[in-house]
Amino acid sequence: MPTVIAATSVDLVLPPTDQQTPTAAVLQSPDTQPLDAALTEMHVLLEQHGYVVVVYPSSVSPALEQRMFAVRAMLESDRIALLRSDLPPLGTAVLVRQLRQLSICDFSAGVVASASRLLTHYIYAGAVLNSVTKLDRVPVSLKSHAKSWVPGSQFAVLAGPNPQLIKIGQTAGVLGGPEFGTQLLVAKGQLQTDWVSGTLAPAWQVQGLQEAALPSDSARWWGTGKLVEFAAFLPDISVLYQLVASVRRVKCHWCSMELIGDRCGFCSSPLPQPENQTHATGVLNQGASASSRP
Template identity: 60%
Template sequence: MTSADLALPAQDERTMPAVVLRDLDKRPLEHALAELHALVEQHGHVIVVCSQAASAAVTRRLYTLRALMESDRIAVFRPDLPPLGIAVLARQLRQLASCDLGPGVLASAGRLLTHYIHAGAVLGSVARLDRVPVGLTAHAKSWVPGSQFAVLAHPEPQFVRVGPGATLTGPRFGTWMLVAKGPSQTQAQADWVGTLSKAWNVLGLREAPLPAESPRWWGTGRMVEFCGHLADLSVLYQLVTSVRRGNCHWCGIDVIGDRCVFCSAAPPGHEPPAPRALEQRAPA
């Protein structure tokens, strides 16, 4: 992780502890390089989960470190999720890290599990929200005192003005909900998330501190962020192992999906048949 507040508490006794690469953009380059090198030597492979709300300086430093090490054993994973969703996904990978999954399969699992995360927030304003499509009318209404908006950023963008009967379409499978309240959140925002959790029939609701990057991602600090997710390790494991595995043709590691997270190699494309072959198969 690149931020300590994205390292959620362990879900169970098997959940692997998170390693936080602190202050990447502030520490001397050689110090960060030595830390990352030690992690690779200790664990063999390293998966760095980083929010897209992280500063440009942190992102540049990550890719600089990876390039300097010239290693295909470091995966930088930056899914298009809000910060609380990033924290949930990272904990799911930490849960799976205790299972008999190779590093390539574990890293690839991040992209698979992203599809099962429902991440959103109740906002006091959408005037500065630029990561989810919002109409001009909603932008104008956000300046009206007391306005509240519910936004689902993933897996499919949804947007409603909070009011009687307003809701968001949720998952069609059993999930837990994690809730993080901002310092300026209102009771109405918290109550609406509680109502949403009942509409989604969640298995349980837990609270967590609001990630520091959340106000930057959502464009406001007047918010309650929420995330519906799979929490049971056996379900996560069954989901990942049910997907067909392949072998990266470049680095040789086992992966799921069509691209290796470590070396970024995609399967070689199939060349079209030669014109002569087409002519031979054509009917007389």
């Protein structure tokens, strides 16, 4: 019985990578679903799957976030993980899909939930923007703010794993990218530019480029609707599997769930410092020869 992955909007549920990748449950906002219906829906998910791992962006409405915590408290369940993602919406959607892929592997629910923190470090999420004047989720200098008032300006911004910002057209460089094989997902907003496909993709030596619909929350996250959002990610489930499997598993000292890394995905309790583990080095250099999906 695989752990079910849940998201807070339908546009965070990307098409599956193969016929085995399950879909995600989509939780409704308080505006469209009364509390008793939300309780019933979550109860059904728990009965059907045993554990529910909810991934939601930091830009989600406070009302929906409060609703999810209220549902978990009222059900008195320790089988619901609520994972807040600081990635931009498209990057969060990629994370949701990767957890969907891992949910049917031979990992426990605790490992799947805690793997979200590990996988976030391997998702290069950013956007091309026409302005950074309202961008408050990535460090922006006063000089960049001033430049954004110049008509026709465009900026390339990387939100994670290492925040970066460059002005397109006035620099010979590009954003620092991954040093391992990735595919690039692109979602176009109201900005006309081919910089992502024409400049960024070749510079990052991506293995493929795919298009997706722009998530509804992207304009609010980036501070403008004139953007092209992108996310580079590990596409191969065998590499994802080996990456997660390479980290030592321990039991949470608080809730006894199995976990990897430094924090439990279910109760959020940090691992005692001497036990903190980092992922094994060299995993991504071993390529697609890693163990396939169980």
